[in-house]
Amino acid sequence: MEKTIAGKTITVNEEGYLTDFNQWDEKIGEALATEANITLSPRHWEVVKYLQNEQKNQVALSIRRIGKSGLVDIKEFYQLFPNAPLKTATKIAGIPKPASCI
């Protein structure tokens, strides 16, 4: 389905995840964060960029993997994105929702 955000039209799935990463830009990331009640700090951006990079390298994302990233530990990850961190952070990053259970 189509959605207008930050003055642009994007295509998202039924859960609100971008279906085409090429449509993503930082303004859209910020607007998606606002929808999730998060104001993005430089620290948030580091994590978002990390997730995008992992996605590009086709790494399966999980909480355990985040904990081993060397960038952020699990505790801080939950502090940055308090409500469902992996789901929220990937949505902001414009990448698919990870299918991981761990």
Added chain:
Amino acid sequence: MNENKGAIKKMMIILSKATLENVYAAFVLANGARMEGIEAEMFFTFFGLEAVHKKKLEHLHVATVGNPAMHIPTMLGGLPGMEAFATSMMKKEMEKIDMPEVPEFLEILSASGVKMWACRLAMDMFHYKKEDLYEGVDEVITVGDFYKKSEGEGVHMLFI
């Protein structure tokens, strides 16, 4: 059940067993709840206490007897070394699917904000002290305390 369309807000997971498959089930459910933005608390009672006992938590085994899904004849399941063998097989498979071992899993749960409680009665029965337990265990509490912590709408309780 009509509040917030029955949305789950908090999972209260009671772990009463120390066989690896049950411990993992409890851990995965607690972690999965946190990943969805659902609060999670765990109550360790009876043999479930071994999952947070410093000296025992690294030595939990899969049950090979009385577990038809293992597809090992019960007579063989009881042979010496069978549990250890089945456990090492299972751990290999778990590593493949990125499943952490018990000590690392406890760290993940703790960092994810899962509250952990130990059952007072079971602690007394096994003569365990709070300092015998993993540091992430918040407190030793009674069943009554646990019910008190379970109050509120959207709270679900699970016994494993």
